[in-house]
Amino acid sequence: MRISELLDAPVVDPAERQIGVVRDLRVTPRPRFQVTGLTIGQPGWLDRAAHAWGFAEGRAAAPWPLRKLTQRAARRARFAPVALIGSWGPERVVVTAGFTSLQPLDESS
Amino acid sequence: MTEHVSVRMTLLDAQIVDRDRLPIGRVDDLELFFPPDGGPPQIARVLTGSQALGKRIGGVIGRWLTSMSARLRRPGSRAGPSTFDAGLIADTKPMVRLRVQADELEGIAGLERWLASRLVERLPGTGHADK
Amino acid sequence: MNRAFAFTLGTLSAIGGFIDIGDLVADAQVGARFGLRLAWVSLFTVAGIMCFSEMAGRVALKTQRPALALARSRLGPRFGLFGLIGSLLVTALLVMAELAGVALAFQLATSVHYLLWVPVALALVLLVVWKLPFEVMERVYGLLGLAMLVFVVAVWQLDPDWSQLWSSATTPAPTGRETWATYLFFLVALVGAQMTPYEMFFFSSGAVDHRWRPKDIKVMRANVIVGFPLGGILAVAIQAVAFLVFFEAGVRVEHLSQTALPVAVALGKIGLVVAIVGIFAATFGATLETLFASSYDTAQYFGWSYGKVQPPARAARFTTVMLALLFAAAALALTTLDPITVTIVAVVCSASLLPFLFLPVLLVANDRELMGELANGRLSNAVGFATVTVSVIVAALAFPLLILTKGGTV
Amino acid sequence: MSRVARFAGAALTVVIAGAAIWYVSAPPKGSDGYRERMADATRTLRSQVQSARIWAATFAGGDATSAATLVGFEEAERDASSAASQFESYEPARRYLPLRSRFVALAADATGALADLRIAAELDAWGRVPEVAGRLDNLAASLERFERRARR
Structure with a gap:
C-alpha cells in the first residue's frame, strides 16, 4: 500500500464512528524506517495545511498570525501508536481506542 | 520511545541526491510493507518520477502527468513508476x-538519460553525461 | 571566492532583475501620467524583495538548496504545481517581452525594425548561455547595467523644481485627469514589475551555485543591501524624467523609445546612446535571469539536477526546459503581438502570483529545526508577513483592475 | 470537490472571462460613451503629435540620433492613424455627425503631418523637419481645445 493512499484516509473507532483523518506517519529513521504510529487530524483544508506546512509538528514558528490561524488544528491533532491500530486498510483506518484516550500530538515526540 | 520523526517533514516530497550529491528527483511516494508476522509496517520502497507524482496529485493534471511520463519511458524499461529500496537511504x-x-539505480531518471543522449550531447560544447 | 565577484551577483540581480522591460515601460508610463505620485510603491517593493531575497539567501546558505526547492516539500505537490505552472506561463510572457526589449534597443540604435532583431537577440542569448561561463556573464551584465544610472544623471541635468517633485512624491493620489481605478492599476503594475520573484530565486540559486555557506552571510546581505535599493532608485529616476518631459505635454508612453527620449532631451546624443546601452543590458540581463529562474523552478519542483555550474549534459532536463522556453518566447516575439502590451499583461499576472511564491519561503525560513540559528528573526517575519499580506491584496485586485482600466489605456 | 462543483467552477470562470473580453472590446454605449471615446481618441492623437514634436525639437538641437528620431516618428504616426481609424469605425448618433466630421478633419491633419515628418526623416531630408514640426505646434493646441469640448 502506498503512503499517498493512507494520507487523508478516514480514521474510525471500533464502533465505526469517524474520529478524524490520517494526516501524517511517524517512523524511526534507523535502523529501518519502521512506522511507530499515525498522526490524526480533522477534515478540512485548514487542518490539512496545518499538518502540511509543519505547524502541527511545531516546525514552523512562523509569524504569529499564521500560527494563530493553525493553532486550533495543531492542538486537536492526536497520535495513535501502532499498537492501537486495528486495521490499516487503504479505505479507512480502524483505531482500537476512543479518540479522547489518544495522546495529543505535541506530547508524543 | 526511540526518537521518531514525521514522514511528511523528512521523507515525503524531499529532494533525493546520490552519494556525490547529484540531484536525482524527489520522493514522490513511499510504499509500506506489512510483515507477515503482524509486526509494525515499514517503509520498504521509495517511488520517484512523474508517474508516481501524477497518481498522487490526481485530477486532470495528475492523469496527464502519469500518461506523459509513461509515454516518455524508454522502450524496453519496466512499466510502472521508477522505484528503489528504502534501505539505500x-x-x-x-x-x-x-x-x-x-x-x-536502474530505471531512475530515465527521462534524464534519454534526453541527455538524444538531445543535449549532440549540441556542441555540452560535455558528456558521464563526465 | 573573490569578494568582488560576489558583489556583481548583487548588482546583476538588481540591474538585470529590478530594472527589466517591465520597469522600463511601467515606470515611464507612470511618470508621464502620475509624476512621482506612485514613487512610494518603490519603497515597499524594495523592502519586500530585499526581505525575501535575504530570507531565500539564508535558506540557501543553511540547506544548500534554493528556497523554492523546499517550497514543494513544504506545501505539497498540488499547491507547488499550481505555482509552477502559473510562473512558467508568466515567465514565457516575460522572456518574450525581455527578448523583444533587446530587439527594441537594437531598433532604437539602428532604426531597423525590431522584428528583424529578434533572431539576433535569440542567437546572442544562446551564444552567451552556451559559451560564456556564469561568472563572466554576471560581471558583464552587472557592469553594463550601470549605464542605467544615466537616468539618474538625466534627472539632475533637467534641473527640475525639486519642491514640485517632492510634493508630487508625497501625494499618494491620482492627478486631476486620472481616475483612482487607473492609479490602483498602475500601483499593481509597479508591484508586479518591481517585485519580480525570479530575482529572489536567481539570487538564492546563485548562492547555492557559488557554494556559499553560513559564514558567507555577510557577503550575501551586502549583495542584498547594495543591489536592490539601486534598482529602486533607478525606477524612481525613470518616473521622474518621464514626468519632467512628458507630463505637461500630455504624452502617454507607449514605446521603449519614449522611455529613452527624456535622457536625450537632458543629455543629448551621448546620453541617449548610454541609455540605449543600459536598456540593452537591463533587458538582456533580465532575459537570462528570467530564463534561468524559470528553468530552476521546474528542475527544483521535480528534483532534477540543475544549475549553471553543471555542464548542460549533466542537467539535460533543465537545459531542455530552458531551450524550450527560450524558443517559445522567441516565437511569441515574432508574432506581431505588441511587446509593450504583453509586458503590462505579464507584470500584472506576475503580481497575481506573488503570494504563491512568497508564502513558502516565509514558512521554510521559520522552520527552527531546518534553519537552526539562521531562522527568521522578528524583523524578517514582520516585513515578510506584511509583504505577503499586501501581495495577497494586490493579487486579488490585479485582474479586475486590468479589465476595468483596459490595461491602463482608459 | 464533487464533479458538479468543479463543473460549476469552470462554467463560472468562462462566463467571467467572456464578460471581461466583451467589456474591454465593446463599442461605445449611448451618447456619453461616444463623446468620451472621441475625447480619448483626441487625447491619443495629441499625445502622438506632442511626442513627435519633442523628438523633432530634440533632434534639431542636435541632442538625438537620426535613427532614434526616425523610430519615434514612425511609432507616433502608426499609433495616431490606428487611434483615428479605430474611432472612426464607431457608428455615431445623428446629432454627433458635425462633431465627428470636425474630429475626422483634425485627425487627417495630424496623421498627415506625422506622415510627412516620418517621410522627411526616411528620405534624409532632415532640413524639412522643422517646417513640418511647426505645423504640429498649432495642431497640438487645437487638439487640446477639441478634447475639452468633447469631454463637456
Whole structure:
C-alpha cells in the first residue's frame, strides 16, 4: 500500500464512528524506517495545511498570525501508536481506542 | 520511545541526491510493507518520477502527468513508476542522500538519460553525461 | 571566492532583475501620467524583495538548496504545481517581452525594425548561455547595467523644481485627469514589475551555485543591501524624467523609445546612446535571469539536477526546459503581438502570483529545526508577513483592475 | 470537490472571462460613451503629435540620433492613424455627425503631418523637419481645445 493512499484516509473507532483523518506517519529513521504510529487530524483544508506546512509538528514558528490561524488544528491533532491500530486498510483506518484516550500530538515526540 | 520523526517533514516530497550529491528527483511516494508476522509496517520502497507524482496529485493534471511520463519511458524499461529500496537511504537531513551513485539505480531518471543522449550531447560544447 | 565577484551577483540581480522591460515601460508610463505620485510603491517593493531575497539567501546558505526547492516539500505537490505552472506561463510572457526589449534597443540604435532583431537577440542569448561561463556573464551584465544610472544623471541635468517633485512624491493620489481605478492599476503594475520573484530565486540559486555557506552571510546581505535599493532608485529616476518631459505635454508612453527620449532631451546624443546601452543590458540581463529562474523552478519542483555550474549534459532536463522556453518566447516575439502590451499583461499576472511564491519561503525560513540559528528573526517575519499580506491584496485586485482600466489605456 | 462543483467552477470562470473580453472590446454605449471615446481618441492623437514634436525639437538641437528620431516618428504616426481609424469605425448618433466630421478633419491633419515628418526623416531630408514640426505646434493646441469640448 502506498503512503499517498493512507494520507487523508478516514480514521474510525471500533464502533465505526469517524474520529478524524490520517494526516501524517511517524517512523524511526534507523535502523529501518519502521512506522511507530499515525498522526490524526480533522477534515478540512485548514487542518490539512496545518499538518502540511509543519505547524502541527511545531516546525514552523512562523509569524504569529499564521500560527494563530493553525493553532486550533495543531492542538486537536492526536497520535495513535501502532499498537492501537486495528486495521490499516487503504479505505479507512480502524483505531482500537476512543479518540479522547489518544495522546495529543505535541506530547508524543 | 526511540526518537521518531514525521514522514511528511523528512521523507515525503524531499529532494533525493546520490552519494556525490547529484540531484536525482524527489520522493514522490513511499510504499509500506506489512510483515507477515503482524509486526509494525515499514517503509520498504521509495517511488520517484512523474508517474508516481501524477497518481498522487490526481485530477486532470495528475492523469496527464502519469500518461506523459509513461509515454516518455524508454522502450524496453519496466512499466510502472521508477522505484528503489528504502534501505539505500543513508540519511535524511537536510535532504535524502543515498549510499549509491545515480548510475547504479536502474530505471531512475530515465527521462534524464534519454534526453541527455538524444538531445543535449549532440549540441556542441555540452560535455558528456558521464563526465 | 573573490569578494568582488560576489558583489556583481548583487548588482546583476538588481540591474538585470529590478530594472527589466517591465520597469522600463511601467515606470515611464507612470511618470508621464502620475509624476512621482506612485514613487512610494518603490519603497515597499524594495523592502519586500530585499526581505525575501535575504530570507531565500539564508535558506540557501543553511540547506544548500534554493528556497523554492523546499517550497514543494513544504506545501505539497498540488499547491507547488499550481505555482509552477502559473510562473512558467508568466515567465514565457516575460522572456518574450525581455527578448523583444533587446530587439527594441537594437531598433532604437539602428532604426531597423525590431522584428528583424529578434533572431539576433535569440542567437546572442544562446551564444552567451552556451559559451560564456556564469561568472563572466554576471560581471558583464552587472557592469553594463550601470549605464542605467544615466537616468539618474538625466534627472539632475533637467534641473527640475525639486519642491514640485517632492510634493508630487508625497501625494499618494491620482492627478486631476486620472481616475483612482487607473492609479490602483498602475500601483499593481509597479508591484508586479518591481517585485519580480525570479530575482529572489536567481539570487538564492546563485548562492547555492557559488557554494556559499553560513559564514558567507555577510557577503550575501551586502549583495542584498547594495543591489536592490539601486534598482529602486533607478525606477524612481525613470518616473521622474518621464514626468519632467512628458507630463505637461500630455504624452502617454507607449514605446521603449519614449522611455529613452527624456535622457536625450537632458543629455543629448551621448546620453541617449548610454541609455540605449543600459536598456540593452537591463533587458538582456533580465532575459537570462528570467530564463534561468524559470528553468530552476521546474528542475527544483521535480528534483532534477540543475544549475549553471553543471555542464548542460549533466542537467539535460533543465537545459531542455530552458531551450524550450527560450524558443517559445522567441516565437511569441515574432508574432506581431505588441511587446509593450504583453509586458503590462505579464507584470500584472506576475503580481497575481506573488503570494504563491512568497508564502513558502516565509514558512521554510521559520522552520527552527531546518534553519537552526539562521531562522527568521522578528524583523524578517514582520516585513515578510506584511509583504505577503499586501501581495495577497494586490493579487486579488490585479485582474479586475486590468479589465476595468483596459490595461491602463482608459 | 464533487464533479458538479468543479463543473460549476469552470462554467463560472468562462462566463467571467467572456464578460471581461466583451467589456474591454465593446463599442461605445449611448451618447456619453461616444463623446468620451472621441475625447480619448483626441487625447491619443495629441499625445502622438506632442511626442513627435519633442523628438523633432530634440533632434534639431542636435541632442538625438537620426535613427532614434526616425523610430519615434514612425511609432507616433502608426499609433495616431490606428487611434483615428479605430474611432472612426464607431457608428455615431445623428446629432454627433458635425462633431465627428470636425474630429475626422483634425485627425487627417495630424496623421498627415506625422506622415510627412516620418517621410522627411526616411528620405534624409532632415532640413524639412522643422517646417513640418511647426505645423504640429498649432495642431497640438487645437487638439487640446477639441478634447475639452468633447469631454463637456
